[in-house]
Structure formats: C-alpha cells, structure tokens
C-alpha cells in the first residue's frame with residue numbers, strides 16, 4: 001500500500017512535467033488571448049487528473065476566471081490561485097539548472113496551482129476519495145494588476161467556504177506560511193496653486209510644489225513602525241519652468257497597515273488632508289486597495305493544523321507576517337480564516353531570477369494534502 005506522502009515523491013517528475021506544461025502556456029495579465037489559452041491548458045490538467053470541467057466566468061477585458069469543484073463533503077475549502085503572470089511573452093526563458101526550475105510564473109504562482117491539484121489527486125488515488133471535503137478551486141486571471149475583475153467573484157465564492165488556502169509562494173528563507181498580511185492603501189494627491197513670474201510677481205503666485213512639500217512631510221510623518229503603519233511617497237511631480245511659480249504638483253501615496261481599524265483611521269487621515277498654503281487646493285483619489293489579512297484565532301487554529309500536517313511529513317513549518325497583499329486579503333477581510341504561502345519554495349517573484357526548488361514540489365503538495373485530511377477529520 002502506498003503511503004500518501006511517498007506518493008508525491010514518486011510522482012515528482014510528473015508534477016514537474018505539469019508545471020512545465022502550465023509555464024509554457026505563458027499568461028501575461030494584459031493579454032486576454034494568451035491568458036485564456038493558459039486557462040484552457042489548466043482546464044486540461046484538471047480534466048486529466050481529477051476528471052472535472054470548469055465553470056467559466058467570461059470576461060471582456062481580462063482572461064476568463066475558472067472554478068472547479070471536487071467532492072461533496074461538509075467541510076468547504078477554497079483553494080485560491082491566479083494563473084496570470086507579470087511577464088511579457090518570451091521575456092523569460094524556461095531553464096532547469098542545479099535542482100531549480102526558472103521561468104515566467106513558476107514561483108508566482110504556477111507551482112502552487114500544480115501542487116494543490118496534485119494534493120487533491122493524491123487524496124483521491126491513495127486514500128480513495130475526498131471524504132468530508134468539498135473543495136473549490138478558484139483560478140483567477142488578473143491578480144497581478146489588482147484583481148479588478150475577480151474581486152467580487154473571489155468574495156462571493158469565499159463566503160460559501162469555511163477556510164481559504166492561498167497557494168502563493170511561501171516566505172523566502174524559511175518557507176513559512178503567511179498568516180497575516182498588511183492592508184494596502186493607494187492614493188494620488190494632486191495640488192492646484194496659481195502660477196506667476198518667479199521674479200517680478202512672486203507674491204502673486206501660489207506654489208503647488210511648496211504645498212505638496214508640506215503634505216509630503218505630513219504624510220510621511222504618519223509612519224509608525226511600532227504599530228506597523230508605513231507611508232511611502234513613491235513618485236512626485238510638479239512645476240513647469242525654473243522661473244515660474246508652479247500651479248500644479250502631484251504625488252503618489254502608498255500606505256500599509258496591520259489592522260482593519262488602523263486601515264480605516266488612515267483612510268480618514270489621508271482623505272481629510274487640508275491645504276496649509278492659503279489659496280492652494282488639494283485633492284486625493286484612491287482607497288484601501290486590499291484590506292489587511294489579520295491573524296485571528298481561527299487563523300491560528302488553521303495554522304496549527306498545517307504545522308501538525310508538516311510534522312507528519314517530517315518538517316517544521318513556521319508562520320510569518322508579510323508586508324505585501326494578495327487575494328487572501330479579500331477573503332480574510334470577510335472574516336474567513338485564510339492562510340497564504342502554500343506554494344513552492346523558491347525565490348524571485350517578479351524578478352529575472354524567478355525560480356522554484358524542484359525537490360520542494362512534492363513536499364509542499366504533501367503539505368496541502370495532509371492539511372486537507374486534517375480539515376476533513378475536524
């Protein structure tokens with residue numbers, strides 16, 4: 001009789017082949033046709049391994065989103081993945097070297113998709129089914145540009161589930177799962193002043209650049225490391241000529257928060273900014289792009305199950321808080337226990353050295369399978 005964890009290690013080459021198949025179907029977010037073709041390849045893998053067809057959520061601009069359902073058990077698990085990548089077609093070669101696989105999206109996050117697919121296949125083949133589980137795979141096409149067309153679908157689907165597992169990459173170095181993530185606020189601040197000759201009519205002007213400078217100091221001053229709130233003014237722009245008092249200026253605002261309350265407080269602080277220069281006008285546009293993914297008691301419990309699952313396989317699993325956001329922020333924002341980072345160990349998301357460590361593929365697939373078993377047994 002095959003032991004479940006051995007199953008994945010004996011299937012390592014097949015997992016790699018599937019990952020290669022999915023990676024070769026390049027899927028840059030803005031290219032609907034390519035993303036849809038990748039979706040078809042993905043649907044082919046689900047059909048081949050699990051015998052299921054997708055429910056297709058047609059999109060006009062982005063690639064279509066796909067949902068697969070397996071099992072009829074009581075415990076409803078959402079496995080949340082995206083199959084778009086940040087890479088233009090042909091930009092990154094696919095190379096295997098020294099136990100690592102390099103290529104567009106191998107780490108973010110096509111390996112995570114393959115692992116989850118095989119985790120379920122392993123349960124079906126070795127354990128004879130998915131007793132106690134109803135698993136929904138939601139595969140979206142636009143995570144890399146902020147999930148504009150998929151957010152509602154993600155939230156609707158998550159509301160019908162008990163837990164959400166996101167198979168994005170784990171933390172580099174430790175391989176830790178991500179049990180909390182910052183919320184992200186994104187704004188643009190525009191200042192309008194009044195232009196005049198910097199020599200002869202200086203007093204008649206209202207400098208938008210000076211006003212912007214005041215606002216930047218104020219905004220940057222909202223950073224408070226002790227509670228994990230940061231503000232970054234990443235881009236500034238303003239003025240036209242050396243000798244003209246500038247009538248317009250703008251900057252971008254990127255803030256990160258750890259809790260929902262702090263997110264609300266920061267939204268209010270940014271949206272209620274007032275000009276300090278007489279006659280200047282300011283306008284802010286934007287909002288909380290992703291709510292924070294908070295580590296609740298239910299999240300801690302879910303992590304406990306994952307840690308025990310890892311011990312059963314033979315390794316220690318850690319958890320971590322992460323600055324960046326993912327689609328897990330949306331589901332956690334609804335209060336549904338969500339953990340991210342079940343993907344493959346590797347490095348270089350959105351970077352030229354994007355890769356995964358091939359030996360980790362079967363190990364992390366086993367982790368998902370053993371966690372699913374524990375969830376079913378609860």
Ligand SMILES: [Zn+2]
Pocket residue numbers: 082108109143168
């Ligand atoms: Zn990703």
